[in-house]
Amino acid sequence: MFDEFYFLQQLINGLTVGSAYALIAIGYTMVYGIIGMINFAHGEIYMIGAYTSLIVITGLAALNPVWLPLVLLVALICAMIVSSSMGWAVERVAYRPVRGQHRLIPLISAIGMSIFLQNYVHLAQGSRNIGFPSLIDGGFTFGTSEGFQTTISNMQLTIFATTLVCMTLLSLFISRSKTGRACRAVSQDRKMSSLLGIDTNRIIAATFVIGAALAAVAGLLLGMYYGSIDPLFGFIAGLKAFTAAVLGGIGSIPGAMLGGLILGVAESFTAGYLSSEYKDVVSFSLLILILLFRPTGLLGKPEVEKI
Amino acid sequence: MLEVQNLSMRFGGLLAVDQVSMDVQEHEIVSIIGPNGAGKTTVFNCMSGFYRPTGGKILYRGQEIQGKPDHKISRMGLVRTFQHVRLFSRMTVVENLLVAQHRHLNTNLIAGLLNTPSYRKREQKSLDRAAYWLDRVGLLELANREAGNLAYGQQRRLEIARCMVTEPELLMLDEPAAGLNPNETRELNELIISLKEDYNVSIVLIEHDMSLVMDISDRINVINQGRPLASGKPEDIQKNDDVIKAYLGEA
Known part of the structure; x- marks a missing residue:
């Protein structure tokens, strides 16, 4: 029997997680677009974003603040700053010194960076799950049928709204700003950009920083949504976001947004109609299928061999 | 303003450019010509920071620029184009x-x-x-x-x-007329001259279209098999025996 309210609920849940995936996926896709490599430490940057915001929230809670949005905003800004510096450091330590070498070398150094960051958080914060206070509660209920209610929580609305704001700002930044223009130029022809006087090292660093800042936003949002974080928090989310980026077409920013949403919805329907055990199976099967039948992804352009 | 001294570039066992020297003065169009594979583009690549030369010096307004990062070179006012768009x-x-x-x-x-x-x-x-x-x-x-x-x-x-x-103060054009029809080449010709006359830009040019080269160049450098063969005013180059031999082969 098909219950449209149940369906709607799964859709809302899926879009919530999916929009957060999209935020992380943008980091993968931007870095790939500009240097043609995957930043394997990106999941850890997201995890660090979640930890930073938790620490800031806990610290501020001790001061007994009155206004919740301010607490969240401060936490968000701190997380973005810390994660951005991590993103910058990853580029400086793991990518720039080995740029121009064989492609496997930055891959390995990035994985090393990821292991380092993961274990650093293990040491500093302990390996146990830490509860993340859900600061935003309440929600709207609409539609009830035979005991089932469709609910959209304020937390979910916050995730949608924040993601929407971030995506809009990013799109404006890429299409309008001077640095965004330079990013597009560097991703199309790095050598020529450099010959025209663009400092390509700065632009590459900027893409790592922007991707990391968005991952931090996702870290705060998903940390609150799931209610607990641990040092391995970034691993699966990173893989999922990577899948989303490939699904949408790696290198394409709208593709990352679309891929994230599709993946989130696919997972949520699997969990809702099959079993939540199959959630990961379905998302990674999607990855395999897309690689087999449309390697450039949904919105990716086929790679044209340069002569 | 630009001075190339004994420039050499070796790729493994191949000496692509061997002891090439040339200079460009303010307000001047200098061409580099030579048969295919003579090493013209390699000279260009060294001057624009694309390659790090294995020998010799490149001085721009008295400053050594060989091996500098290319965005720094272009910020000094030295900008180039490529053979292909x-x-x-x-x-x-x-x-x-x-x-x-x-x-x-x-x-x-x-x-x-x-x-x-x-x-x-x-x-x-x-x-x-x-x-x-x-x-x-x-x-x-x-x-x-x-x-x-x-x-x-x-x-x-x-x-x-x-x-x-x-x-830019110095513009380096690598075969700007390649693939253009005669009409477009004439327009390009006028454009290049006007860049020099009206905007006070010096120009280094690699070109195969001899009519264009002879028309607009103040001086010409001929390179053959990586070595300098001749240099001088267009009318001297046209009369130079070595150049004719290199282009047409020996009779």
Whole structure:
């Protein structure tokens, strides 16, 4: 029997997680677009974003603040700053010194960076799950049928709204700003950009920083949504976001947004109609299928061999 | 203003450029010619920072520039084009010109986000400069087209405009007339002369089209098999026996 309210609920849940995936996926896709490599430490940057915001929230809670949005905003800004510096450091330590070498070398150094960051958080914060206070509660209920209610929580609305704001700002930044223009130029022809006087090292660093800042936003949002974080928090989310980026077409920013949403919805329907055990199976099967039948992804352009 | 001293470039066992010297004075068009594979483009690549030469010196206004990062060289006023068109083909025509002015713009991201008056003024200035050059090369109506969709001759002119918005002192053109029809070549000819006359830019040119070379060059350097063969005024080069031999083979 098909219950449209149940369906709607799964859709809302899926879009919530999916929009957060999209935020992380943008980091993968931007870095790939500009240097043609995957930043394997990106999941850890997201995890660090979640930890930073938790620490800031806990610290501020001790001061007994009155206004919740301010607490969240401060936490968000701190997380973005810390994660951005991590993103910058990853580029400086793991990518720039080995740029121009064989492609496997930055891959390995990035994985090393990821292991380092993961274990650093293990040491500093302990390996146990830490509860993340859900600061935003309440929600709207609409539609009830035979005991089932469709609910959209304020937390979910916050995730949608924040993601929407971030995506809009990013799109404006890429299409309008001077640095965004330079990013597009560097991703199309790095050598020529450099010959025209663009400092390509700065632009590459900027893409790592922007991707990391968005991952931090996702870290705060998903940390609150799931209610607990641990040092391995970034691993699966990173893989999922990577899948989303490939699904949408790696290198394409709208593709990352679309891929994230599709993946989130696919997972949520699997969990809702099959079993939540199959959630990961379905998302990674999607990855395999897309690689087999449309390697450039949904919105990716086929790679044209340069002569 | 530019002086190349005993430039050598070795790729493994191949000595592509061997002891080439040349110089460019202010307000001058200097051509590099030579048979295919003579090493002309390699000389260019060394001068623009694309390659790090294995021997010799390149002095620009008395400063050694060999092996400097290419964005630094271009910021000193030395800008080049390539044999094949290298536009940012998925950006619009005007964006191609704006991105080339990156270094002239305020690098402050905050100013950009807040859209401060000084930022807007600078944006406006670079937009004006872009419009001026689009008009100059006859592409103003196509400003919002994607660069990759332009006709070949238009792409060539856009490339020169893109160099010019960076306000170079020395422009290096690698076979600018390649693939152009005689009409377009004549227009290009006029454009290059006007760059020198009206904008006070010195030009180094690699070109196979001899009529173009002889028409516009003040001096010509001939390279053969990586070695300098001759240099001098166009009329001397035309009469030079070694040059004729290199081009036509020995009778």
